[in-house]
Amino acid sequence: MEATTAQPAATKAPAPKKAKITERARAERKLAYLLCAPALIAMLIVTGYPIGYAVYLSLQKYDLRFPDEKEFVGLSNYSDVLTSSIWWDDVLTTTIITLASVAIELVLGMAIALIMHRAIFGRGPVRAAILIPYGIVTVVAAFAWRYAFDPSAGFVQGTFLLGDDAAPLTERAGSLVVIILTEVWKTTPFMALLLLAGLSLVPDELHEAAKVDGASTVQRFFRITIPLMKPAILVALLFRTLDAFRVFDSAFILTGGANRTETVSILGYNVLINRVNLGLGSAVSVLIFIAVILIAAFFVKVLGTSTAQQRGEV
Amino acid sequence: MTHTPREKAFWSIAILVVILYALIPVAWITSLSLKSPDQVADGKFFSGFSFENYDQIFSENTFNAALVNSLGIAAIATLISIALASMAAYALARLNFAGKAVILSGALAVAMFPPISIVGSLFDLWRAIGLYDTWPGLILPYMTFTLPLAIYTLSAFFREIPWELEQAAQVDGATPFQAFRKVIVPLAAPGVFTAAILVFIFAWNDFLFANTLTSTTDAQTVPAALAFFSGGSRFTEPIGAISAAAVVVTIPIIIMVLIFQRRIVAGLTAGAVKG
Numbered sequence: 001m002e003a004t005t006a007q008p009a010a011t012k013a014p015a016p017k018k019a020k021i022t023e024r025a026r027a028e029r030k031l032a033y034l035l036c037a038p039a040l041i042a043m044l045i046v047t048g049y050p051i052g053y054a055v056y057l058s059l060q061k062y063d064l065r066f067p068d069e070k071e072f073v074g075l076s077n078y079s080d081v082l083t084s085s086i087w088w089d090d091v092l093t094t095t096i097i098t099l100a101s102v103a104i105e106l107v108l109g110m111a112i113a114l115i116m117h118r119a120i121f122g123r124g125p126v127r128a129a130i131l132i133p134y135g136i137v138t139v140v141a142a143f144a145w146r147y148a149f150d151p152s153a154g155f156v157q158g159t160f161l162l163g164d165d166a167a168p169l170t171e172r173a174g175s176l177v178v179i180i181l182t183e184v185w186k187t188t189p190f191m192a193l194l195l196l197a198g199l200s201l202v203p204d205e206l207h208e209a210a211k212v213d214g215a216s217t218v219q220r221f222f223r224i225t226i227p228l229m230k231p232a233i234l235v236a237l238l239f240r241t242l243d244a245f246r247v248f249d250s251a252f253i254l255t256g257g258a259n260r261t262e263t264v265s266i267l268g269y270n271v272l273i274n275r276v277n278l279g280l281g282s283a284v285s286v287l288i289f290i291a292v293i294l295i296a297a298f299f300v301k302v303l304g305t306s307t308a309q310q311r312g313e314v
Numbered sequence: 315m316t317h318t319p320r321e322k323a324f325w326s327i328a329i330l331v332v333i334l335y336a337l338i339p340v341a342w343i344t345s346l347s348l349k350s351p352d353q354v355a356d357g358k359f360f361s362g363f364s365f366e367n368y369d370q371i372f373s374e375n376t377f378n379a380a381l382v383n384s385l386g387i388a389a390i391a392t393l394i395s396i397a398l399a400s401m402a403a404y405a406l407a408r409l410n411f412a413g414k415a416v417i418l419s420g421a422l423a424v425a426m427f428p429p430i431s432i433v434g435s436l437f438d439l440w441r442a443i444g445l446y447d448t449w450p451g452l453i454l455p456y457m458t459f460t461l462p463l464a465i466y467t468l469s470a471f472f473r474e475i476p477w478e479l480e481q482a483a484q485v486d487g488a489t490p491f492q493a494f495r496k497v498i499v500p501l502a503a504p505g506v507f508t509a510a511i512l513v514f515i516f517a518w519n520d521f522l523f524a525n526t527l528t529s530t531t532d533a534q535t536v537p538a539a540l541a542f543f544s545g546g547s548r549f550t551e552p553i554g555a556i557s558a559a560a561v562v563v564t565i566p567i568i569i570m571v572l573i574f575q576r577r578i579v580a581g582l583t584a585g586a587v588k589g
Contacts, residue, residue: 025410028409028410028411029409029410029411029412031405031409032405032409032410032411032413033411033413035401035402035404035405035409036401036402036405036406036413036417038398038401038402039398039399039401039402039417039421039461039465040402040416040417040420042398042457042458042461043420043421043424043458043461044420045458046432046454046455046458046459047423047424047427047432047458047459050432050435050436050439051427051431051432051435053435053438053439054431054432054434054435057434057435057438112332115325115328115329115332119325119328119329120317120321120322120325121325121329122325122326122329124575125329125333126329126332126333127575127579128571128572128575129332129333129335129336129337130332130336131571131572131575131578131579132336132337132340132568132571133336133339134515134571134578135515135567135568135570135571136340136564136567136568137518137519137521137536137537137560137563137564137567138519138521138537139521139537139540139541139560140343140537140540140560140563140564141339143343143540143556143557143560144339144340144342144343144560145339147342147343147346147553147557148339148342150553152354152355153346153354153355153357153553154357155342155357155358155359157357185335185339189336190582193579193582193583194582194583196579196583197582197583200583239425239426242426242428245428246428246429246430248430248521248522249521249522249537252521252525252541253541264430265428265430265522268430268431268433268434269430269433269522269525269526272433272434272437272526273433273434273437273525273526278434278437278438281434282434282435285430285431285432285433285434285435286431288428288430288431289427289428289431292426292427292428292431296426
């Protein structure tokens with residue numbers, strides 16, 4: 001405090017103008033901190049503190065059915081989770097859902113983005129239509145698809161897609177397909193919008209020049225559009241991969257984790273909320289958190305090298 | 315520019331496919347909601363109009379309460395989130411200060427944060443401090459998890475505002491408050507509004523927190539109520555009633571999305587290009 005009041009006096013004689021600017025800069029900084037503080041504090045309290053508490057709980061034996069037996073058990077909850085076949089089964093299931101849905105979304109999303117970018121008419125209706133899956137409640141989307149595949153009430157059965165007595169939601173492969181379908185249907189629009197933003201950054205002149213040089217549409221797409229969009233694609237993939245890895249709503253409504261379609265989030269939910277085993281469940285929570293950090297770190301690294309490359313080339 | 319019939323046919327089909335893709339599940343659940351119990355299993359997309367299911371859900375306290383909870387909680391979370399995010403976004407867009415990176419990376423970390431990792435902690439903490447099964451118990455996580463989206467969208471919008479106009483108005487004799495209210499507020503309103511729509515959609519959609527942090531009609535929102543809706547019968551799934559409830563929560567979203575489609579697209583892409 002003393003330093004701040006003393007400084008202007010000291011610098012007053014040699015450079016009065018400069019002191020005034022620092023004063024203003026200091027006031028500006030103070031205002032900025034005041035303005036940012038509430039949001040930062042809210043984020044810290046509601047995510048930072050609970051994740052710390054989850055780490056603490058994961059080191060305890062803490063089952064709400066026997067709250068008196070709460071005690072410190074070190075890493076034993078982690079070894080219980082990491083040595084159980086259920087955890088690894090669920091990791092596999094989650095990985096399958098994540099990879100399949102993100103891959104399909106990328107292709108479909110790119111197609112929709114190209115339609116919105118290049119269509120000679122009807123861009124408005126397309127935009128309006130794809131915002132419906134984006135806006136719809138995931139639980140509602142999951143019910144819609146569950147009832148579409150319902151053996152008695154559904155409409156898919158008996159069409160060319162499915163035999164008369166097929167019941168996809170009663171076996172593993174079928175359930176996974178329907179979960180992936182629901183995820184893809186609901187989130188492809190988001191992917192398409194992110195890719196559309198990337199597409200609009202590709203300058204038309206490059207396409208015109210390549211056209212003059214005799215490049216075909218397909219060549220131009222793979223040689224010009226894709227490389228220039230790489231950062232946008234990676235950002236879209238990062239967000240969708242993290243999102244898909246946390247898949248909960250659609251799987252919960254479609255199967256509830258039955259037929260070996262339990263995802264890691266559903267496992268965490270079951271242990272924490274249904275079995276109220278907060279110690280073991282928190283270990284699952286923390287492991288999911290670590291997995292998400294690893295996925296994010298991987299993408300950030302790839303993204304870093306790709307933008308560096310691009311800067312080097314240009 | 316003229317286009318060949320082949321081009322026209324190609325784009326017509328492409329557009330039609332996208333529209334069908336988006337609408338089929340919505341059409342299906344709407345059609346189920348309008349079926350009477352003996353039509354539910356007919357597998358048709360249209361079997362007439364029966365409002366039995368709607369009568370049923372609106373006569374149930376569970377659904378009405380859930381609807382009020384959903385609206386109230388999402389609206390309050392949106393207001394608070396937008397207020398906090400506007401302040402931060404103004405600082406990010408307009409002021410020079412060290413620590414911008416802290417705010418931006420903090421927001422990015424929260425945007426990537428897996429909610430399942432804290433539901434156990436919140437469940438335990440909320441029960442200890444009396445927030446379990448209350449509105450604030452859901453408002454707190456919703457406003458927090460929507461802050462990154464709101465901050466990114468708003469700071470992208472705020473950067474586009476010609477702030478010199480504020481000084482210009484003051485030179486013309488307006489007081490600072492008048493300059494803010496008559497010049498800046500109208501310019502910033504569309505961005506704020508867009509961010510509010512995106513935040514509202516997020517809060518309205520949430521299932522995980524609603525499912526773990528509530529248990530009764532005191533705070534249960536529609537997605538959570540839907541998942542555990544038994545419709546009076548334990549043995550047959552109330553497909554018609556669930557479909558009707560699903561349609562009711564979808565209608566406000568579809569109306570918003572159709573009216574504000576340009577803004578929503580601008581908001582989503584503004585945040586993305588930046589990030």
